[in-house]
Amino acid sequence: MRLVNTYIGRPIERVEDFRFLRGRGQFIGDLNREGQWHAAIVRSAVAFGRIVKIDSAPALGMPGVHTVITAADIGSPIPTIPFRRKNPTIAPYAQPIIAPDFVRYVGEPVAVVLAASAELAEDAAQEVVLEIEALTPCVDWQASTAGTPLLFPGTSTNIASTFTAQCGDAAAAFAAAPYTHRERFSVQRHTALPMETRGLLAEWHAGDNQLTVCGAAKLPFFNRRAMAGMMGLPETSVDYIELDVGGGFGARGEFYPEDFLVAFAARKFGHPVKWIEDRREHFTAIGHARQMDAEIEIACEKDGTVTAMRGIMHADIGAYVRPNGMTPVRNVIQFTAVPYRIPNLDFTGHGVLTNKTPAGTYRGPGRFEGCLFCERMFDIAARELGIDPLDMRRRNLLTAQDMPYTLAAVAPDDGFAETECDSGDYRVTLERCLEEFGWEEKRALAGTLRDGRYRGIGVGCFVEGGASGPRESARIDVAADGNVDVYVGSSAIGQGIETIMAQIAADALEIPMDQVRVLHGSTNYLKEGFGSYGSRATVMGGSAIVLAAENLLKAVRDLASQKFGVAPEELIVSAGVAQTRDGRSMTLAQAAALGPLTGEGTFSSDKRTYTYGTAAAHVAVDPKTGAVEVLDYVVVDDVGRAINPLTLHGQVVGAAVQGFGSVFSEELVYDAGGQLLIGSLADYQIPLATDYPHIRAVTLEQFPAPHNPLGAKGAGEGGIIPVGGAVTNAIASALSSFDVQPTDLPLTPPRLWALIEKARAAKTT
Amino acid sequence: MKLRCEVNGQAIEADVAPRTTLCDCLRDHLGLTGTHAGCEHGVCGACTVIVDGQAVRSCLMLAVQAAGASIVTVEGLADGEALSPLQEAFRKHHALQCGFCTPGMLTTLHALLSEEPAADEVRIRDVLSGNLCRCTGYIPIVEAALEARAHYAKKEKSKQELKTE
Numbered sequence: 005m006r007l008v009n010t011y012i013g014r015p016i017e018r019v020e021d022f023r024f025l026r027g028r029g030q031f032i033g034d035l036n037r038e039g040q041w042h043a044a045i046v047r048s049a050v051a052f053g054r055i056v057k058i059d060s061a062p063a064l065g066m067p068g069v070h071t072v073i074t075a076a077d078i079g080s081p082i083p084t085i086p087f088r089r090k091n092p093t094i095a096p097y098a099q100p101i102i103a104p105d106f107v108r109y110v111g112e113p114v115a116v117v118l119a120a121s122a123e124l125a126e127d128a129a130q131e132v133v134l135e136i137e138a139l140t141p142c143v144d145w146q147a148s149t150a151g152t153p154l155l156f157p158g159t160s161t162n163i164a165s166t167f168t169a170q171c172g173d174a175a176a177a178f179a180a181a182p183y184t185h186r187e188r189f190s191v192q193r194h195t196a197l198p199m200e201t202r203g204l205l206a207e208w209h210a211g212d213n214q215l216t217v218c219g220a221a222k223l224p225f226f227n228r229r230a231m232a233g234m235m236g237l238p239e240t241s242v243d244y245i246e247l248d249v250g251g252g253f254g255a256r257g258e259f260y261p262e263d264f265l266v267a268f269a270a271r272k273f274g275h276p277v278k279w280i281e282d283r284r285e286h287f288t289a290i291g292h293a294r295q296m297d298a299e300i301e302i303a304c305e306k307d308g309t310v311t312a313m314r315g316i317m318h319a320d321i322g323a324y325v326r327p328n329g330m331t332p333v334r335n336v337i338q339f340t341a342v343p344y345r346i347p348n349l350d351f352t353g354h355g356v357l358t359n360k361t362p363a364g365t366y367r368g369p370g371r372f373e374g375c376l377f378c379e380r381m382f383d384i385a386a387r388e389l390g391i392d393p394l395d396m397r398r399r400n401l402l403t404a405q406d407m408p409y410t411l412a413a414v415a416p417d418d419g420f421a422e423t424e425c426d427s428g429d430y431r432v433t434l435e436r437c438l439e440e441f442g443w444e445e446k447r448a449l450a451g452t453l454r455d456g457r458y459r460g461i462g463v464g465c466f467v468e469g470g471a472s473g474p475r476e477s478a479r480i481d482v483a484a485d486g487n488v489d490v491y492v493g494s495s496a497i498g499q500g501i502e503t504i505m506a507q508i509a510a511d512a513l514e515i516p517m518d519q520v521r522v523l524h525g526s527t528n529y530l531k532e533g534f535g536s537y538g539s540r541a542t543v544m545g546g547s548a549i550v551l552a553a554e555n556l557l558k559a560v561r562d563l564a565s566q567k568f569g570v571a572p573e574e575l576i577v578s579a580g581v582a583q584t585r586d587g588r589s590m591t592l593a594q595a596a597a598l599g600p601l602t603g604e605g606t607f608s609s610d611k612r613t614y615t616y617g618t619a620a621a622h623v624a625v626d627p628k629t630g631a632v633e634v635l636d637y638v639v640v641d642d643v644g645r646a647i648n649p650l651t652l653h654g655q656v657v658g659a660a661v662q663g664f665g666s667v668f669s670e671e672l673v674y675d676a677g678g679q680l681l682i683g684s685l686a687d688y689q690i691p692l693a694t695d696y697p698h699i700r701a702v703t704l705e706q707f708p709a710p711h712n713p714l715g716a717k718g719a720g721e722g723g724i725i726p727v728g729g730a731v732t733n734a735i736a737s738a739l740s741s742f743d744v745q746p747t748d749l750p751l752t753p754p755r756l757w758a759l760i761e762k763a764r765a766a767k768t769t
Numbered sequence: 770m771k772l773r774c775e776v777n778g779q780a781i782e783a784d785v786a787p788r789t790t791l792c793d794c795l796r797d798h799l800g801l802t803g804t805h806a807g808c809e810h811g812v813c814g815a816c817t818v819i820v821d822g823q824a825v826r827s828c829l830m831l832a833v834q835a836a837g838a839s840i841v842t843v844e845g846l847a848d849g850e851a852l853s854p855l856q857e858a859f860r861k862h863h864a865l866q867c868g869f870c871t872p873g874m875l876t877t878l879h880a881l882l883s884e885e886p887a888a889d890e891v892r893i894r895d896v897l898s899g900n901l902c903r904c905t906g907y908i909p910i911v912e913a914a915l916e917a918r919a920h921y922a923k924k925e926k927s928k929q930e931l932k933t934e
Contacts, residue, residue, distance in 0.1 A: 017860050024868030025856040027803015027843035031869065034802035123788070199807050199815060199869040199903050250805070250869030251903050283808040498867025498904055654863045654905060661906030685812035685901065693897035693907040697890075 011507035011517055012714075015650035018503040019517075020496075029248040032203035032219035037276035040205070041070055043266055044125035045279070046115035046132045047288060048107035051359040051678025052141035052155070055105055055114065059133040063117055068124035072132060073116040073269060075104040083234040085259050088226060088327040089418040096156050097164045097357060099324035101234070101264040107136060108155060108323035109361050110680050111288025113261045118269055118277065126282075141359035141678035145297065145318040148356050155323070155357050164325050164355045169337040169412040172348030174303075177312035181303035185385055190748045191373045191728070193295035193320065194670040195287070196366040197690055200250020202290060203280040204262060206270035213241050217267055220244035220525060221497055222257025223535035226327075228527045230259045231267060246525030252497030253662070254365035254537065255291045258327050262289070284683050291364030292672055295320040296336065296373050302381045303348075308389055308396035312348035313341045315377070321355045322362035328537075329363055330355055330418065335370025335469075338414050338423075340378050343430050343465040343616060344400040349412045359678040365537075367659060368725040371468065372666065376749070379464040379729025383736060384745055393733075394438070397465055401430040402616075404707070425467065425614045426717075427707040428642055434465060437618040437640040440702055446622055446636075451740040457624040457633070460738025464619050464729030468641070470539035470718015471613040471709070475606055477530050478548035480509065480556045482601040486580070486593030487519045490552075493533020494545030495525030499720065500651040501541055507647055508546045508714070512553030515580040515592070532606075539615075539718025542647055547607035547712045556603025563598055564590040613709045613717035617641030619660075619726035621734040630757025632735060634664065639726065640702045644709040644717040655720035656701040663727025665691045671750050742767065774838050776801065777845030785832045791825075792816040794832035795842060803843040803872050807901070814900030817873035818842045824880035843872035846879055854920035855879060858913035866904030873900050878914050886921035888914075 023029050060072035075082055084098035103114050115132050119125035142148040142155060148162040155162050178184055204219040215237065220227060224244035232239040249256065262279055270277040281289060300315035319333045337351035366372075386393035402409050402425060409425040438444075441461075449459040478492045490509045494501055502522045510517040523529055524545075525536075534544065557577050564582035565572040567590060576583045583589040595601050622636040639660055646652050669689040673681040682688045701723070708715030732746045735756070742763035746756070772783045776799060783798045792809075795801045795818065804827055807815035811829040818827045819841040847853045852860065855878060865871040874897070881888055881896050888896070893914045897907065 018863070020868065021860040021865060022852070024865055024871050025843075025852055025859055025875070026847060027801070027872050029803070029868050031802075031805070033796070033806065123786075197903055199813065199867065199901060200805070201807070249867060250807075251867040253903070283810065283813075498869075500866065650863050651866075654866060654909065657908055658866065658904045658906040661908075662903065684810050685808045686810070690901060690903060691906070693894045693900070693902075693911065696906065697894065697908065697911070699906060699908060 010511065012511045012647050016503055016507055016648055018500050018651065019506060020500060020502050031200055031248045031250055032205060033280050035205050035218055035247065037205065037207060040276040040278050041118045041273065042122040042125045043269060043277050043279040044117045044129040045113050045262060045285065046117060046129045046134065047285065048103065048110060048112040048114050048134065048136065050107055050136045050138050051110050053107050053136040053138045055103060055107060056137050057135040058115055060115065062131040062133060063128040066124070066128045066131060068120035069128045070118045071273070074114065075102045078102060078268065083264060085261070085327060086230045086233065087325065089330065091165050091330055091418055092416050093165050094325045094330065096159045097325040099261060099326060099362060101261045109359055110678060111285065111361055113265060116265050116269060122280065143358055143360065143674055143676060143678045145320045145356040145358060148358050155359065162357045164321065164357055165330055165333065167334045167337050167353045167414055169351045169414050170349060171412040174312045174314045174348040174350035177348040178301065178303045181311055182306050183385070183389060184301060184303045185388060186299065186301045187381060187384060187747060189298045189300065189377050189380065191294050191296045191376065192749050193292050193672040194666060195290060195292050195672060196253035196255035198251030198253060198256050201281040201283055201286045202256060204266045205276060205278045206267040207276040208271040208274060210274060215242045215267055215271060216245060217263065218245040218247060220246045220257065221249040222252055222495055222537055224495060224525050224527050225493065225533045225535060227259045227263060231263065234264055235267065244527045246495050249497045253367045254369060256497065258291060258364055283685060287672065287682050287688065288361055288680055291326055292322060292361045293332065293363055293366035293369065294373060295363065298377050300377045300381055302385050304385055304389065306389060308386060308391045308399050310344060310346045310400050313346055314350040315340065317353040319353060319355050320358050320360065322358060322360045324362045326362045326364045328365050331365050332370035334414050334418055336374045338411055339371050339467065340374030342411060342467050343402060345402050345406055346400065360674055367662065368468065368721040371725045372663065372728055375464055375466045375725050376728035376732065380732055380747065383462065383733045394463065397434060398431055401434060401465060403431060404429040423612050426611065427710050428614065428616050429707065430465065430616050432706055433616060433640045433642055433704065434618040436702065436704065437463065437620050437638055440640060440700065441620040441636065441638040443620065450737045457626050458738040459624055460734040460736065461620065461622050462730050462733025462737050464726035464733060466617055466722065466726040468539060468615040468718065468722035468725055469612050470615060471543035471609065471712065472538035472540040473610045475608045476534050476544035476548045477532050477606045478545065478552040479530060480552045480603045482592050482596040484593060484596055486591055486596065487521065488513065490520055490522045490549060491529040492522065492524050492545045492549060493530050493535065494541035495536045497536055499541065499655060501545070504542055504647050504651060505545060505549055508549050509553060512550050513557065513580050514578060539721050543613055543712050543714065543716050543718050544607055546647065546714050546716065548605045550713045551605030551607055552603045555605055559601060559603060560590065560592065560595045563595045609711055611711040613644065615641050615643050615717040615719050615722050617722055617726065619730040621730040623731065623734040623738055625735055625738040625756070627760050630753035630755065630760060632668065632751065632756065634696055634698060636698050638700045639723060640704065641719065641722045642704040642706045643719040644707060645705050645715040646703050647716060649703060652703055652719055653701055656723035657699050659720060659723025660699050660727055661691050661696050663724040664696045666749065667728050667731050668750055669752065770833050772832050772836055774835050774840060776840045777842060787833060789832045790828050791830040791832045791835050792827035795827060801842050801844055805869055805872055807869065814877060815870050815873040817876045817900065819876050819880050822880065824877045843875055846875055855917040858917040862909040862913040864905060864909040864913040870900060870902045874902065874910055882914065882918060882921040886918055886925045888918065890915060
């Protein structure tokens, strides 16, 4: 019986579900250790200031309080959190793991209380008295770029880094173009908001000189390296252990100050230390994202052929440059125009420091923003040129003939500067999306008033980068009974990799899936690993498993060859069994009985995958309230090869709904003094079950990825990337009689209502 | 304070502080960590448990308020090792990803469908609007609930038949 490809491509129900559905998941909050201390973080309530005095005495006198740690206890210099990508200018802006002299955002850690229980630690944290001399904060990029005050002594600017992405000669193309248009856009500060807050449990094993940190996510191996460096320990003396993770979306699992503080306390006092973030502090402590202003210009021929785009983006990255703080800034300038063949580009992106929580990535970093800018520009230009916005896209979308398509390189080089779109015909998903959506039937509705609401339709085309390099590793161990344990460096953040990796391993070994157990993420499984970010886990980890399986089967072949005295190539290896022509055979279990049986694989690639797609939205806008209902939303993407259509579909639909939150409701609001006005989930409105019931996702496998053995492209982030562009275009279409052109998110009802009222007033005067 | 109540059919006794929430009591005193604390201010619904038949946010209820009550948590939804029909439907429809909100979704829907096995999509969405999920976009959760209704309707019918007998 040939079992090849029985699992890949099938909508296999997840193996993870059994424990989650029974309440048997093992999340960090569920883990306890004998003798553990609980940590609570004392955070700055001041946006910018100089620490004058920290009085821990009142807290120390409280029952159950073991001790209070401040910067003075950590020693000098205070370690700073390392960056994940190289950059020549960001070093001065790294975050110290506890504020030593200045505080630069509300929520910055200043002290740590350690107590016998979480309640007592939280009680005592409120009694630590912080005397902070308040300074005038910079709460927006405009004030910050003026450079007074400078947020970091000894620097000359509050702009941490400036990136450029250029190709062709944009200035010449603009000078020659018969049509140009400039527009200003803004995206609000919001955040990934995983449903599980962060948490850690650190243990110091003095006898073994070993630090164990439970609660890892996303990139345990990078964090181990960071921790070891800051602790002055060899990397092998630190283990990051991954448990079940209640959502990641880019924010969870980065190295945060608490990673160090909790581990430091465990090591210093010899007790396991547990810390679980509460939801209020989550809002001030986890990476924020997306806040960006952009000025974008487009140059076209009269027929809609785009000859050039250029723009300047200012990203408000908050008070420090976090490990991946520059990712959205470099992404937005490289990817804004990408689904299109535009020969002349000139984008500049500034990462500007302000006195707010430091920013990092959120699903589709820089891409969600860039797609909004580009897709709005296309619709605005098409309207002014009097051409069909779809024809304008057809004219400019990349085709199979353009592949591979080299993107404008990013400077300074962050190690990922050069990249190219790998395969595809971007018109394919546009046409399929229009067909699924019923564009032609809905076209007549655009701009009409039905039952008191204006109807509109819009599209957004996008690409999604995936398969971030450089490597991923996997090992397959065969047990005596022939079952296999697959270890992979990818980490689970709720996306179902235990199932997906088991499918890949089972197909590669040609054995039933229930013989495969997947162990992932933790640093004690493999010598090297990378993790799950940038839509990389399936492609990189999955490809590593394919290579490990090949090596394992080769080992079985060699063992059988020795045992049966035949040349390896004479053997047939199928369904996990090596067989001679005369019928003698060796199973995995029999091979494992001869000694340890293992296959290792490392998949290396610096070629990214580019999933591409199109989304279309149909909306109804109530002009009396500014409320928008999404009547239909269709997203079509080409992922090369879908390992599990069930989980992929779930990723795309879930990401789309997150995108609706970004477009309509989510915002981390700050006041002029740098106070975060969001303290609970009642203030921060993510989509509810009643909000967006009409979403359809279609996945194509038209153009396999050329640079990995699976042919798969990173996917999942694609669900969120086009939402801003498609939905705002639909809203503009609905309100075309007023010529309302939304350019600023979020489009809350009051904000949209104000736009409509303003347009009405302009029309009547 | 001493707390006596019934959890998942078992009589339990716990010694809790007056300020201990039911959620913390279940998790920390009784080891029932399937109930998750997502916000501790009653918005996300991850901590939902069933108290005397009603879906309740265990982060907003003090443990001592549950004295004498009968409580069902996610650990008590299935009979033995097999998944309940609602849990099966969740798996089939991929109604969970990270699994963190799932216990609250299941308890909320179990309480709803036990009372209203004919609840339509609008009603289900309305009730679920008190439970936040960040992964799925809710669509598969609603699909799973709609499918599981048949089982609850059957249960209801046999309950009524018992009554008429």
